[in-house]
Amino acid sequence: MSHIFRKFFFIQTSIAISCWAIAMLVLFPSCTEKKRPLAAAIQKRDSLPFMKSLDVTTLISDSGITRYRIKTKEWMIFDKKEPSYWSFEKGLYLEKFDTTYHVEASIKADTAYYYDKKKLWELRGHVLIKNLQGDRFSTEQxxxxxxxxxxxxxxxxxxxxxxxxxxxxxxxxNQEMTVYKIHKTSGALPIDDRKIAPPDTTKH
Known part of the structure; x- marks a missing residue:
């Protein structure tokens, strides 16, 4: 999972910084323009995101083959918060493909946060994960x-x-979600009704 997100955020950060630079060039007034009255500047930028991207869909290649797809409706980076973090408050979805573009594994969450200094992800809401073995995990956090x-x-x-x-x-x-331990477990096994004989009510 770790190499997936490293590639994703390297690509997205490069795209976001390029778009931000272009926007600044377009929106920033030239020195020759007449100065206009401005509203008071916001002193505390820690409440504002450094970057905001909408409707992000990214395909990521590995050795020339498309292996991953990531979707999110909103991605924001709060670099001045303590601790700093990236937020995906409108959901995050990731798919991993095999060589025939069949989905092997997936991660879905209503909300996701990444604390970059701690290298810690937090997934919230309806968290659904399918690993490479086909096991399906469902939790709220x-x-x-x-x-x-x-x-x-x-x-x-x-x-x-x-x-x-x-x-x-x-x-x-483990981070591949192939070796795991559950506390306070309870399980349900499938039962074939045809193999269960009804009780004999003729005996007393």
């Missing part, structure tokens, strides 16, 4: 710590795996 290479949550989580569903509170995993 999930953290991904890139520095410690782990994913975790203290919330209720449901996992659909190999025809069964496992539920629990509290979750820890």
């Amino acid at each position: 999930l953290f991904w710590d890139q520095m410690q290479n782990k994913v975790y949550s203290s919330k209720y989580i449901s996992i659909k795996k190999s025809g069964r569903t496992i539920n629990g509170y509290g979750f820890e995993s």
Whole structure:
């Protein structure tokens, strides 16, 4: 997961900075223009985003092959906040393709935050993840710590795996979400009704 986001944000940051520079050249008045009265400047910029991008859709290639697609309706960077962070308050969606462009894995969240100095992701809302093994994870909050290479949550989580569903509170995993541990688990196994004989009511 880590290399996916590194490539994505390197590309998006380059695009955003280029667009920002063009906008400044277009909107900033020349020195020869007559000065106009301006409103009082905002002194505390920590409440304003350094960058805001709308309707972002990005395809990312790996070794010349398109392998990832990322979508978000709004991406903002608050570089002056403490701690600084990137916000995706209108949702974040990522897909990973195989060589035939079939979706292998995906991540979806109603809201996402990335704390850049801590290298920590926080996914909120309806968080849905499908890993490369086809396991499906559903929870309302999930953290991904890139520095410690782990994913975790203290919330209720449901996992659909190999025809069964496992539920629990509290979750820890590697960042590929292939080796994981659930706290306070409960599971449900599929039952074939045809193999269950009805009770014999003729015996007393």
